[in-house]
Amino acid sequence: MATTDELAERISRKVIGEYSKLKAVCRPVTRPTGIREWTILAGVAAIDRDVSVDDIKVLSIATGVKALPDSELQRSGGKLLHDCHAEILALRGANTVFLNRIKNWDLTNGDDLIESNNEIPPKFKLKDKWKLALYISRLPCGDASMDFLNDNCRSDDDFLEIDDNDIFQYVNSNVKTILRGRLNFNRKNVVRTKPGRYDSNITLSKSCSDKLLMRQLSSILNSLNSALFAQPVFLRYIVIPGLDDKTRHTLEQSFHNRLPSCSHRFEFLNCDTPFYDDKKNENSVPSLMCSTKLFMDDSTIEEAILNGMKNGFYTKPCKPLRKHCESHLSRFAQWELFTQIRPEYKDTSYLQFKSQQTERDRLITSIKNVLSPDGWIPTKTDDVK
Numbered sequence: 001m002a003t004t005d006e007l008a009e010r011i012s013r014k015v016i017g018e019y020s021k022l023k024a025v026c027r028p029v030t031r032p033t034g035i036r037e038w039t040i041l042a043g044v045a046a047i048d049r050d051v052s053v054d055d056i057k058v059l060s061i062a063t064g065v066k067a068l069p070d071s072e073l074q075r076s077g078g079k080l081l082h083d084c085h086a087e088i089l090a091l092r093g094a095n096t097v098f099l100n101r102i103k104n105w106d107l108t109n110g111d112d113l114i115e116s117n118n119e120i121p122p123k124f125k126l127k128d129k130w131k132l133a134l135y136i137s138r139l140p141c142g143d144a145s146m147d148f149l150n151d152n153c154r155s156d157d158d159f160l161e162i163d164d165n166d167i168f169q170y171v172n173s174n175v176k177t178i179l180r181g182r183l184n185f186n187r188k189n190v191v192r193t194k195p196g197r198y199d200s201n202i203t204l205s206k207s208c209s210d211k212l213l214m215r216q217l218s219s220i221l222n223s224l225n226s227a228l229f230a231q232p233v234f235l236r237y238i239v240i241p242g243l244d245d246k247t248r249h250t251l252e253q254s255f256h257n258r259l260p261s262c263s264h265r266f267e268f269l270n271c272d273t274p275f276y277d278d279k280k281n282e283n284s285v286p287s288l289m290c291s292t293k294l295f296m297d298d299s300t301i302e303e304a305i306l307n308g309m310k311n312g313f314y315t316k317p318c319k320p321l322r323k324h325c326e327s328h329l330s331r332f333a334q335w336e337l338f339t340q341i342r343p344e345y346k347d348t349s350y351l352q353f354k355s356q357q358t359e360r361d362r363l364i365t366s367i368k369n370v371l372s373p374d375g376w377i378p379t380k381t382d383d384v385k
């Protein structure tokens with residue numbers, strides 16, 4: 001019988017194998033100055049529960065270490081990706097894959113990943129034979145990795161001396177349970193925004209530790225898929241290279257203790273193979289380019305993403321966005337797929353629809369209240385009309 005470590009190794013090989021097939025523009029490069037770029041890789045994979053069947057199906061992969069400043073979301077209209085950290089893109093990708101498979105659903109042929117019930121319109125579920133894993137080539141940013149900041153992931157700003165009374169560490173001094181990036185890195189059990197330079201415009205996207213933790217309780221389905229699925233879909237495993245007992249213990253502390261007990265706790269698995277485009281030396285720099293590849297039922301979509309939109313479509317923040325600049329992972333593209341599946345929502349805006357998902361809304365609000373008792377600081381409102 002395959003051990004979980006062997007399983008983790010197979011998942012990582014499969015995700016890295018798909019990464020190796022991406023077009024060169026989607027991967028880090030050596031700049032003309034000779035400086036090498038690095039990135040983080042993530043992927044969502046479905047694994048057959050029957051261990052005798054060696055079947056791992058990749059749903060989505062993504063790379064990226066960037067997030068947009070909140071000030072740039074003004075012109076978005078659902079088209080810009082706020083958060084391009086690899087694991088968040090990979091989960092968005094899995095949601096686009098589910099939406100696409102439901103849009104193309106036909107009862108006669110079915111689908112190898114999902115099945116429908118007899119309701120009209122039908123509701124969907126992940127087939128019982130599958131369990132899901134998320135591969136990430138590094139520890140997620142934020143609470144779960146604060147003990148392991150080393151020269152490979154800290155910038156000079158992270159060494160700033162901050163004491164507990166310094167309001168510089170807060171996005172809003174009235175909300176002392178949300179910290180900026182890695183400031184005051186000794187504080188645990190707090191929500192953090194994505195790390196970034198402190199002299200640049202702030203992103204209000206929350207760290208990957210916080211976002212993954214929320215999905216541990218609320219499922220990986222976004223509001224659109226939650227309305228289409230009869231049951232939530234949870235991740236079973238998170239696979240990370242080079243986990244030892246200490247890192248695994250810290251991850252478990254962060255993911256199992258920050259929220260009330262939950263029956264869908266992630267299991268953290270170690271794989272030995274490192275990701276070959278991670279940071280290897282002091283001089284290398286994070287890649288500005290992010291990327292994704294989606295594995296639909298009969299096709300794949302590959303995108304290079306820069307500044308939250310498809311590569312090649314960039315316009316300065318003071319200009320309007322160009323037509324078709326949006327990624328397949330964007331709110332705009334996902335809403336378009338959803339309204340093709342449920343045309344009755346064509347005259348509704350994305351946020352109007354979302355506000356009608358009261359049960360999910362209540363669950364997410366209750367999670368936010370536990371994670372940040374002082375209140376929540378949302379990113380800028382970004383609707384699709």
Ligand SMILES: [Zn+2]
Nearest residue numbers: 085140141208
């Ligand atoms: Zn992150």
